[in-house]
Amino acid sequence: MDHSDGIMALARILPFASWKDRLLVRHAERCPACAARLATAEEARIFLVRIPQTGNRVWNPAALLGASEASVRPEPSRTLRLRPAWRWTAAAAGFGLAVLLTWSLVRSLSSGPGRTGFASVGRRTADAPAESRIGPHAGSGDLRLAYIRIDNEPARAIVFKPRDSNLVLVWAGRY
Amino acid sequence: MTDDYAVAAGLRRGGEEFRSVMDSYWAPLMGAAVNILGNREDAEDACQETFVQIFRNREAYDPARSFRNWIFAILYRRCIDILRKKRRSRDAAIRLGNELPRPARGQGQDSEAAGAAVPARILALLSARERAAVALWAGEGFSAAEISAVLGCSASTARVTLFNARRKLKSFLENNHGSF
Numbered sequence: 264m265d266h267s268d269g270i271m272a273l274a275r276i277l278p279f280a281s282w283k284d285r286l287l288v289r290h291a292e293r294c295p296a297c298a299a300r301l302a303t304a305e306e307a308r309i310f311l312v313r314i315p316q317t318g319n320r321v322w323n324p325a326a327l328l329g330a331s332e333a334s335v336r337p338e339p340s341r342t343l344r345l346r347p348a349w350r351w352t353a354a355a356a357g358f359g360l361a362v363l364l365t366w367s368l369v370r371s372l373s374s375g376p377g378r379t380g381f382a383s384v385g386r387r388t389a390d391a392p393a394e395s396r397i398g399p400h401a402g403s404g405d406l407r408l409a410y411i412r413i414d415n416e417p418a419r420a421i422v423f424k425p426r427d428s429n430l431v432l433v434w435a436g437r438y
Numbered sequence: 439m440t441d442d443y444a445v446a447a448g449l450r451r452g453g454e455e456f457r458s459v460m461d462s463y464w465a466p467l468m469g470a471a472v473n474i475l476g477n478r479e480d481a482e483d484a485c486q487e488t489f490v491q492i493f494r495n496r497e498a499y500d501p502a503r504s505f506r507n508w509i510f511a512i513l514y515r516r517c518i519d520i521l522r523k524k525r526r527s528r529d530a531a532i533r534l535g536n537e538l539p540r541p542a543r544g545q546g547q548d549s550e551a552a553g554a555a556v557p558a559r560i561l562a563l564l565s566a567r568e569r570a571a572v573a574l575w576a577g578e579g580f581s582a583a584e585i586s587a588v589l590g591c592s593a594s595t596a597r598v599t600l601f602n603a604r605r606k607l608k609s610f611l612e613n614n615h616g617s618f
Binding site: 302306309 | 465466602603604605607609
């Protein structure tokens, strides 16, 4: 057993190609004993099939080119096929992120201090004056939404109370 | 490099010039495909798909890159795709087991025999990547750097792949010297 056996054994166990390349391959290229353990190009050609340049042509270039040139709209490439999928993935990821942010906001607000029994809904402005009145139901600690008006007209109200949270979200909009 | 610029100009012009460029590369591409895939039918498919892809992307070819590396890289990817498809269909066939109709006696045996030509000896010995490395190195005279450009890996990985392939082939030759 010469050092070539050790080199070949090392070639099997070294994990990274760069290590093998530095330690083994370059050594084997210079070391005659190790090079003798590798098939030469001539020996490797024994295993290979050679196709003669003047052999029977099995493809028809004219038909192939004609088919390719005639195709006004080429077959969609892989990237084109992936594009809608990427859009859906990005949209889903954005929606998920928005849900996550909303949920974390709700969580942080619900655990925050300084909650009162009354809250104002909407914002009174010259363009869109809004008013509402909500307050604690007598003795129960529950909130009751009395009314919501926008521009002195009844407004549509959507009340949302997240599970496991004391926070109540109220959306108001015109009918 | 000048040749690659001439080739790029021929590709862009299309028509006969494209065909003459492809004609000159048909035999090396076909040989490499047969050696990677192991049978002529799949190799023809790989070559045709390669030519079609080259034709469709001929405007995108950058003559600063080696044209030979470019087309062999396309061929290699097509071969890998075909091998993956075959592996998937083979796995499906194994899952289906006896539910698949068996071919009639004699059917398929011809193609099996045709496929079991010379490359069958290296099919069993080497992985697809190693077969490609050997075919490019011994068959087409590619250097390790050129092989790495075709295989899409580092030059180190290409050298190690070729090293392993050559070691396996030599070992096979030493153990089966009587049959050669």
